[in-house]
Amino acid sequence: MNKPEILAPAGNLEKLKAAIEYGADAVYLGGSKLNLRAFADNFGPNELKQGIDFAHSLGKKVYVTLNVFPHNEDLIGLEDYLKELYNLKADAVLVSDPGIIMTAREVVPDLELHLSTQANNVNWKSALFWHKQGVKRIVLAREMSLEEIKEIRRNLPETCEIEAFVHGSMCISYSGRCLLSNYMTGRDSNRGQCAQPCRYKYALVEEKRPGQYFPIMEDDKGTYIMNSKDLCMIEHIPDLVESGINSLKIEGRMKSAYYVASVVKAYREALDKYFENPSQYKFDSKWMDYLLKPSHRGYCTGFYYGEDNRQYYGSSSYIRDFDIVGIVKDYDEASKVAVIEQKNKVYSGDTVEVLRPKGDNFQIKLEDMKNEKGEKIESAPVAQMIYTIKCDEVLSKGNMLIKEKEK
Structure with missing residues (x-):
């Protein structure tokens, strides 16, 4: 069995350092353009160089996100930006748009490409298609079962890596492809500006009774019908490893350095303990304790096992103990x-x-x-x-x- 990489979010330089110091093998982050977290701190050229140099000095990797769905105006300066990332020695870029992939292959052919989860890859033939376009790693859509992931791994060459989310916020829409924010706030979620209207509180209005709001009751406080639970796979490390996933991805570029450190530490310890002796591996409850203390919503296993209840109706608030x-x-x-x-x-x-x-x-x-x-x-x-x-x-x-x- 190959030991998978632990991949952590880095919303800024402080979080990058925390992620690496607490055990991440690699981090992913947004630069100054074309990433899906427009309201994160993100990295300017100087910070990006500092972050990459710091990571490389410790033998770790840095992946930069260029995973928006770009409109025409977003393509202005793309070639120069790709060259900048290459010259800064970014280890890979995460992409979802064929135009950006094509441009990267033309201007920085040696820069490694990872296909973002935004591309919604859910089958092995699509993964093979992207691999033949020069993509080295496929970040799978969140909406996949463990059995589907195993089948994808069986049908791909070893040269094609797969990455999957194992922890963090889930999206009500298909791997993030959502227009609610556009319609309600004018902020495009597919260009990094999501206002998270799925977390709002909703009621029903019947067309012939304007102004009469009927709450969708879960209890006396109402319900948040589109509010997803957080993903947590810490109790299922053996299944993740045996599925052949190459990189275990943690969500949370907007989260705190404390969140990053605590979550990375939990997965680092669990993964290392498993590889010490797989046949004798036992889950340690302290790892879940690490995950319950930072800000989070209720946990579930997402789509891995076909869990029925992935929604969190009581509130859109985080648990912050x-x-x-x-x-x-x-x-x-x-x-x-x-x-x-x-x-x-x-x-x-x-x-x-x-x-x-x-x-x-x-x-x-x-x-x-x-x-x-x-x-x-x-x-x-x-x-x-x-x-x-x-x-x-x-x-x-x-x-x-x-x-x-x-x-």
């Missing part, structure tokens, strides 16, 4: 003093959990809290303020401090 409250910037073992950058307000005496790339999470108490002037403080209320704590437990730069939200 924990917050990241700080990042360790430095730790001095001699003095046992840690330097922390504040991410959310905390108080002296609070107990927080430490999330680190390797090893189990553990708890510490924020003691002897001081500001940059060395003055004792009772709380850290200012965003990104630097403060110190005394901590007997050894901390490392980049460790994240998380805290359960008060209920």
Whole structure:
């Protein structure tokens, strides 16, 4: 069995570094043009170079998304942008439009191409067609069962890789091809501007009773009839590996660095544990614990096993039980003093959990809290303020401090 790659989202440089430090083999991100997350931070040329150089220094890969459905005006400057990505040594570009694929083959023939899930590939003949056009990897549509994926793998040459989403938000429309946002807000989801109207709250109106709204009741709060649950396949690592998937993809370029770190860590540990001894592999509940703490919706296994209930009717809100409250910037073992950058307000005496790339999470108490002037403080209320704590437990730069939200 080949060990699949863990592929993580990188909405900005901070998230890219978090993904790689917590165990991702590769990241995918949006550059300055033609990607489906127009409202993410995205990467300008300088940040893109920094990110690629950082990833490559650790033997990791960076894939850049060019997966919009471009209109004529979107094609202006495409050739120069492709050359820029090639010169920056991007490892691959994700594409969905035949025109962009053709242009890439013409101007940067050595740049690796991955077919985006936006292309809705659901059978092996289509995958083979794209492979013959120079596409090395097929990112499968989300709307596929595990058995269908196995059949695709059996019918493709080894030179054609397959990638599949294993965790994160699901879309009510076919792998993201949706026009609701266009009609309701004027923002084109297929050009990276989705307003997520599937998450809105809806009611029925009968044509002869204008103004009379009939709620679609699930309970006394109504229902969100198009709101999908989140995908989570952490409990099914053996099935994913045995299916022949080459890359396990995590959704979430708009999510926080904390989300990226915690999710990547869960899948990294689970996958590595499986490959230590597949026949003796057992699921560890701590991996699900990592996934329940960052912001998420209710979980399901998507289309992998034909699960009936993939909708989440109660609310469109995320479950947010924990917050990241700080990042360790430095730790001095001699003095046992840690330097922390504040991410959310905390108080002296609070107990927080430490999330680190390797090893189990553990708890510490924020003691002897001081500001940059060395003055004792009772709380850290200012965003990104630097403060110190005394901590007997050894901390490392980049460790994240998380805290359960008060209920």
